[in-house]
Amino acid sequence: MGNYDQQVEAWKLNLVKERIHEHGFRCGDIDEAHQDVMLAVINFKYDPEKSKGASERTALTTVIDNQLLLIKRGRARYKKNVQKYRELCVPHDLDNNLDLKHMEHQRRHELEQDVQSLISRLDPMDQRVCKKLMDGEPIFHVAKSLDMSRYDVARSVGRIREILESLTLGPVN
Numbered sequence: 001m002g003n004y005d006q007q008v009e010a011w012k013l014n015l016v017k018e019r020i021h022e023h024g025f026r027c028g029d030i031d032e033a034h035q036d037v038m039l040a041v042i043n044f045k046y047d048p049e050k051s052k053g054a055s056e057r058t059a060l061t062t063v064i065d066n067q068l069l070l071i072k073r074g075r076a077r078y079k080k081n082v083q084k085y086r087e088l089c090v091p092h093d094l095d096n097n098l099d100l101k102h103m104e105h106q107r108r109h110e111l112e113q114d115v116q117s118l119i120s121r122l123d124p125m126d127q128r129v130c131k132k133l134m135d136g137e138p139i140f141h142v143a144k145s146l147d148m149s150r151y152d153v154a155r156s157v158g159r160i161r162e163i164l165e166s167l168t169l170g171p172v173n
Contacts, residue, residue, distance in 0.1 A: 008042060019064045019065060023068045032071075037067045040063055041063070046060070122159070128146055129146065129148075129153055139157070
């Protein structure tokens with residue numbers, strides 16, 4: 001907390017600390033709240049004529065409480081704006097999100113069935129080459145494991161590509 005001992009009377013400092021705790025500010029927020037409130041306390045000038053019979057302590061308590069409420073409202077607005085932003089960026093309807101995941105899973109399953117159907121139309125050697133390529137093996141390893149030349153594997157890949165392109169109506173990269 002700031003050093004206000006020279007500028008503010010001790011009872012006012014204690015009142016600020018008491019009110020901050022009364023309003024439920026947490027440890028990490030106390031210093032910031034203390035600084036914001038102390039500026040209002042320093043600028044506060046008690047005028048008995050305008051106080052309607054309230055003591056200086058009561059009037060100052062009202063000033064402190066108003067400052068703390070302003071801080072709380074500002075934080076609540078900030079949290080609300082953050083929540084709005086999150087809702088715009090992240091699907092918040094869990095049921096809708098689950099439906100999307102189910103549709104994605106269903107599409108993936110249908111695609112796997114289509115690929116299996118296409119692979120079944122290949123001759124047995126091309127099926128083995130295709131399976132190894134789908135497992136991520138490089139052409140050199142496919143050729144070695146199937147006891148083929150790299151050129152034979154490349155021709156097999158060409159045949160696989162032709163079949164896929166003819167059935168998908170588009171070029172396969």
